[in-house]
Amino acid sequence: MKMSVSLGMETEKITYIEESGLLFEKLGLTRMAGRVFGYLIVSEEDQASFDQIRKVLQASKGSISGTMKQLLNAGMVEAVSLPGDRKTYYRPSKIKIGDILKYRMKQFDDFARILSRGEELKSKKDDVSEWLIEASTFYLWIGEQLDEIIDKWESEKTKIIEEYRQNHEERIES
């Protein structure tokens, strides 16, 4: 196995970056996007330059260029420019976490729509029709519920995070 990350980075972080690549691939994004995101996460610097990313991940400029666009477009990464410096720097964006989920839930809208259209196309109404109606309604409904929950998160997150932190510590102590 060729290790594609190096330049004085700890083995653990190199492994992490590759795992992030594989996860992104599983989520339908590209492996390189996952590597870049992983690198930006575990890098100790506040931001990394295009060329730094390219060198660490040992990829071509073209590949990094396309990947940065993907990540910017998905809102996962932010570009930073500095006066007196023509380079572009990148850092993980502090995107509202609920927005990632909302974005992903759009997939369910599509799924709901295809189920509902399928039901309309059937001339015979049977128990599959029933199921189709039920399933597409479910996705409409769950979308609304999720919006409410995400609002709840935004307003109560400090408290919730604190609760989770305590739970975690309790487990370690016992």
Add this chain to the structure above:
Amino acid sequence: MKMSVSLGMETEKITYIEESGLLFEKLGLTRMAGRVFGYLIVSEEDQASFDQIRKVLQASKGSISGTMKQLLNAGMVEAVSLPGDRKTYYRPSKIKIGDILKYRMKQFDDFARILSRGEELKSKKDDVSEWLIEASTFYLWIGEQLDEIIDKWESEKTKIIEEYRQNHEERIES
């Protein structure tokens, strides 16, 4: 564009089947799986035989064989066998719709885990670390919330579906 479905099926349904294929592809499954599922949905028969599916979708036996395994494995399709008939028939399974969502939410667990591990790997605690903790907690929390919501759906779905049905009719009347 080669139309890969035919055999006396309405154009609308053929289009539907192809769109279902494209959607499944977008969801990370295969196009063929989407076609088969779409076909089973809009077919007027209760179930379709292996060979019927193969003929309608004009695909090879190997392709259908692999695809049926995928769909069975994902729980989207059920196999039916009949006494005195050596064929296998397939129909869309009346899978609990919440289960599809729960299955998909596993992706978020993975995402939460990678964010949390990234945070642990950083020696410097900065605002990215803060964000990582927040984001991974969010996914833990949302998983629990969603389980509750899905339970609520299961117990109240008849009522909810009725409400949505009325809303839909009102819109048509006005």
Add this chain to the structure above:
DNA sequence: TTTTTAGTTCATTTTATTTTGAACTTTATG
């Protein structure tokens, strides 16, 4: 038992996706 039908397996081919690399654009700097 032999034949036939139904489906599986898997090496090969086809198709789609990702990466590279070189030429090009843009913008800062001497």
Add this chain to the structure above:
DNA sequence: CATAAAGTTCAAAATAAAATGAACTAAAAA
């Protein structure tokens, strides 16, 4: 203005994923 650095673009190469088709297995029927 000329030069250089930083990125972008895109055709071609590399890689990965999916479909085919032919040989194979299992199980019912003759």
